[in-house]
Amino acid sequence: LMDSSPPQSGAFQSSPRRYRSRTAKRAVETRSNSQLNHGTWPTWLRHIVHRVLPADTPTLVTLSRTSKSLGAQARAVLLRDVSLSRDPAQVVSFQRFVVANKLGYHIRKLFICRGAFYSNPPFLGPRGYGDWDPAEPEVVASAVAEVLAEAPRLRVLCIDKFAQDMLAMEPRLGKTLTSRNHLTDLTLRDVGADALNSLSDLRGLRQLTLIRFTAAPTQVNNS
Numbered sequence: 001l002m003d004s005s006p007p008q009s010g011a012f013q014s015s016p017r018r019y020r021s022r023t024a025k026r027a028v029e030t031r032s033n034s035q036l037n038h039g040t041w042p043t044w045l046r047h048i049v050h051r052v053l054p055a056d057t058p059t060l061v062t063l064s065r066t067s068k069s070l071g072a073q074a075r076a077v078l079l080r081d082v083s084l085s086r087d088p089a090q091v092v093s094f095q096r097f098v099v100a101n102k103l104g105y106h107i108r109k110l111f112i113c114r115g116a117f118y119s120n121p122p123f124l125g126p127r128g129y130g131d132w133d134p135a136e137p138e139v140v141a142s143a144v145a146e147v148l149a150e151a152p153r154l155r156v157l158c159i160d161k162f163a164q165d166m167l168a169m170e171p172r173l174g175k176t177l178t179s180r181n182h183l184t185d186l187t188l189r190d191v192g193a194d195a196l197n198s199l200s201d202l203r204g205l206r207q208l209t210l211i212r213f214t215a216a217p218t219q220v221n222n223s
Helices: 016-025 043-052 088-100 137-149 171-178 193-197
Strands: 029-032 058-062 076-079 082-084 109-112 117-119 156-159 185-189 207-211
Touching: none
Parallel strands: 058 076, 076 109, 082 117, 109 156, 156 185, 185 207
Antiparallel strands: 029 058
């Protein structure tokens, strides 16, 4: 008999058939900020969300590539448990999904959380369902670049696990960020000096929050 206990990652909470059925019916969940279940969020992210989001802001808290509609009323998006494949073609399909649903045009605030992106399970694991692995940094960087490229009205951006080598893997990410002079609030976690130097052209930035900065201040270009 297979172990029916849920995985620690929280990607699956039931059998594959039930999960797929539930995903198809409710791939996107829209709530106000006051209704969000913050218990599973890290403390630092919870503080940021409360700081930049009014309590009645319509917020998409779950986003799946399989959904057909996002709801134009949403102005803030929290990316969590988005399935991405190691295949670059799947990343392109995610970008098409963003464009088709006009996500970029409406979004003002974007929170990309730890574990937001997962690679597709290649097979069923010993517990009877796919054990999803976190997507590779280059896949995540590419997906983030695609999302930002379609978000001309983005004002607030929060990226968890912004690895130091993320920009080296995906040069478009740095170019996309530095071209956004209207970005006013930026939060990066696990960021290195190389990544920060590439963001020196964000002239319109009013607030920059660095969490677990992994380099000495002398390594940062003061420009």
